[in-house]
Amino acid sequence: MIDPAYATDALIAEDIEAYLAGHEAKSMLRFITCGSVDDGKSTLIGRLLYDSKMIFEDQLASLTADSKAVGTRGGEIDFALLVDGLAAEREQGITIDVAYRFFATEKRKFIVADTPGHEQYTRNMVTGASTADLAVILIDARKGVLTQTRRHSTLVHLLGIRQIVLAVNKMDLVDYDQGAFDAIVADYRGFAQAIGIEDFTAIPISGVAGDNITGASANTPWYAGPSLIGHLEEVPVEADRLAAAPFRMAVQWVNRPNLDFRGFSGLIASGRVRPGDAVRVLPSGKTSSIERIVTMGGDLDEAVAGQSVTITLADEIDCSRGDVICAADMPLEVADQFEATLVWMAEESMFPGRPYLMKISAVTVPASITEPKYEIDVNTQAHLPSKCLGLNAIGVVNLSTDRAIPFAPYAESADLGGFILIDRLTNATVGAGMIHFALRRAHNIHWQAIDIDREAHARQKNQRPRLLWFTGLSGSGKSTIANLVEKKLHALGRHSFLLDGDNVRHGLNRDLGFTDADRVENIRRVGEVAKLMTDAGLIVLTAFISPFRAEREMVRRMLPEGEFVEIFIDTPLEVAEARDVKGLYAKARAGKLANFTGIDSPYEAPETPDIRIDTTRMSPEDAAEAIVDNVLDAWSPVI
Template sequence: MSDSEVYRTDALIAEDIDAYLAQHQNKTMLRFITCGSVDDGKSTLIGRLLYDSKMIFEDQLAALESDSRKVGTQGQDIDFALLVDGLAAEREQGITIDVAYRFFNTERRKFIVADCPGHEQYTRNMVTGASTADLAIILVDARKGVLVQTRRHAYLSHLIGIRNVVLAVNKMDLVDYDEAAFKAIAAEFSAFAASIGIEDVTAIPISGFKGDNITSAPSVSTPWYGGPSLIDHLETVDVSSSHDVVRPFRMPVQWVNRPNLDFRGFAGLIAAGSVKPGDQVRILPSGKTSSVTSLVKMDGDQDEAAAGESTTICLADEIDCSRGDVIAAADDAPQSSDQFEATLVWMADEALHVGRAYWLKLATQTVSVTVHQPKYEINVNTLEHLAAKTLELNAIGVAEITTDRPIVFEAYADNRTLGGFILIDKITNATVAAGMIHFSLRRAQNVHWQPVDITREEHARIKNQKPRVLWFTGLSGAGKSTIANEVEKQLNLMNRHTFLLDGDNVRHGLNKDLGFTEADRIENIRRVGEVARLMTDAGLIVLTAFISPFRAERDMVRKLLPEGEFIEIFVDTPLSVAEQRDVKGLYKKARAGELKNFTGIDSPYEPPENPEIRIDTSKMSPAEAANFIINQIMI
């Protein structure tokens, strides 16, 4: 071969490589989940897809064959499920527990698949896997038909917003590829799917064990089937983001890019719509408007950017815009609100504490939120609405939520990014729930802050004092009310304007409707905290004497007030001492089982970790404690 021929050959090879790389770079991505009842063959199906798409390396294949021989496969050379069931517990039990993600590609498309557990107790895992999916493959064992878990996973898939559903009727080889059995299952599932709003269902008869209708269709065993193979359908189903692109422009700001004084851009992932230089945009929640001057990426400026793309937007005006804000189309911006109705999927072992403050993260926004008592819990097996006072692990319910300031949002059905959120426990930082916003409450739109001319500073000035909340906390019988009363008497002698909110007294009026369950205790403190805040707005020094057993609620009240105005006073009396006093006879009743949910006996007390003031009642009389407190706060 001559040098020129070698050169031409190398050039052709290079062109082929470039074309191959370009083809793979431009492939669309499909994210899908597999779900169904236990032992319906989810892991086996995914293993088959990986095997048939040549996505298993030789060493992996050798290890898989070895593992298959160890577990025994009833004459089958390979147990495909072992490719996906990675946890030791899964292999021992023969079930899927965790969500396993796998990646593979064909000539036409790239795929990310999540194998979701079938057990009801792993609902939270399934919701996690489905949260980013475009399509759901719901497997049904041809011998068993549509089961409770089939309906459950169909409902959850629809709830999460998955628009495309494949009903894979698996193990057809075990029913002799009976066409009637397949059609009966498909008809039953389609009727249920239509009842919950699923419009697009594709039913395919398959055998993950034998490979029927996985990569080609119809298989020789199902000549009566005229639809696509599973792979054909996955390669061609339309999951483009056109729905999001045609909607009005929205981009949550993730980062303000300011490398030098000459550049200021707002970086983020576009959630909906498209944007180009010259477009008019609105910054939310402030409502300020500007125009786009350029769209910047690592490799240069863009002429246009659309949903699903990350970009940096530069604006014509110097506008206050930071992480958590949303840049939107100026003439069609989303709403802002602080009260919503939402569906919650509870994902924590500890039940929902109604009224307790959690962190809510929606897109790049983080706010404090409280959840009201659920309107109802959904029985996803029957779709019944059940009365509920709280939500336990894996429960799904509808509730109203209130944020501490307005957030920018859209209904989850319209925009996953601006409608989906998670709740985070403020103490443990654990994710406790996933949520989907339905709509803002009408009362949130009709109630506005009324500006007043006399400010809280003016109220405090004419009283010649700094507003404070002196929050006394401790066990029943610790001496909170006695010491708080002594402090108020001394402040009165100093001509200070005060008011004492006592735990027993407020239950005669403001909180007479509340009991002593954990939820009621949380609501009790929330109400008292709001009243105390209003009193400090009036310039008063407020003293509160409440057990207030939970740190989260005390911290919630602290956050209602300006820095330095909340003084936590821990009346530190041992349980044994408080019980000896038992002035009201409450401990005796609690020990006898006549008084439920009593703090220190059958309900917990969480002592302050860093109180501003700690009072040891074994070393101080009430008068001495009052003097000590006055000297510490220097009012």
């Protein structure tokens, strides 16, 4: 006979296995809650967790105690405390960080991101929205559409979220007035249409009282639409659309455990793939076919968007991290210049020409903003002229990368069209962007092959090309010392050219002023000219304040290793100001000269210059002699 206890345990195990299998088969919806401060985002998420029974008994007891401690009205549970995890959030009653929570119903699984409402935390909101299929935009029924409502709606639209719920919250505080609800919906509809939001679902709710959250509320008999949960359970998810798109997978890792296996691992961004399918590897364009689709659980007959797999190819072709494997007959576009929407997330402003790192999909490449086209006013949607973007600003820009990369417009694929910009010196994320399209010039302009290369020019002049980059404050002695160095080089028979800051501004850079943005562009242009001159085999000397480390590093990276020599003319501010042969410091002190380095504009001194000259201890003649002696071996004749 079978032991009844054993039979019961077996049945329970079967039930659990069946439950888990059914739970695993449910579709997943990722959504965010956003809106202005104190619109009730955290409270709504807490209510969703509570109503979906995703709170353990000890959590509920703790929540009840915490609610009493903060003195909620009538001793009700403060659902926001479930989500506001940071001490600063509880103290201020606001959300600062992005909080992610999981819950499930009988029909679907959900991951919800509670995003901050304060304008200063807009960058956090962008982070939460970047992976969402749907946005719940909350509006306080007492306040209506606010500036931050418009800002978040604009960001949601720019990020490609097309499923939008307008949740008019705190209806209990306006006595469930239909007129108040209708007025807010009409106001929001006018704004939404202006920014391109074609449709949204408006629901009157109360996060505290639970009206229209999981079911119809008797307090709103005039509302015949779905409850919030009912709507979230039925909307189509992004995974369905991506599964029907062409196959694309960015290679995150080349899997080579032994000599007999070479696979390419990554997350399938879109489409589906089967063994035998013809594929193309980009940017190289090499073609092959799928041999195997390997997972921890064994080989698959088919894989679809959202799955992480390892693919093996039938042919030995070059494929590495950052490359994209895609359907052979529907390949991605490859380009190195783009138009994109950019959300700036750093305290320090974005400057065109400054070098950044661009991380898109699994590849990281050097990139720069070539041209800010305009900044978007989130209230009026006006396109404002702008040379740079400040913290939380949204703009449309042209950007370029140092090599061609495969991509898809963000509207087609967030994985292959979304990117972040990283500061090269601090590794901080400074911007998040969405590619619109490749610029036509990216396809029309190509490198022309030439027979006389830079090595041939150097051999003709019997010298190694170098760029001697003199940097320091105004009045430090850069131009004087650089001029003396060139005289010595000329006497030694070297072929050289001196680019002086003032002289260049009379011609090439006469259109530039002295704002931080113009200074960045000034150095970018000079760097490009200097690079061309070193390509001609010349020893180039430049005398520029060049106040920012990022631009000096940008020029260094333009040249082959060892050809850029940073020479810091280290002169204290008081010494440089005492010289003041041009009278510039006096004008700056008097407020007659704006953006003057050392007075009202910063100078970032080199941390590890190749050569440092202390002008308080050395005459210009001795400095020039020391510089020539220091690097003379670098100019040995070309063999």
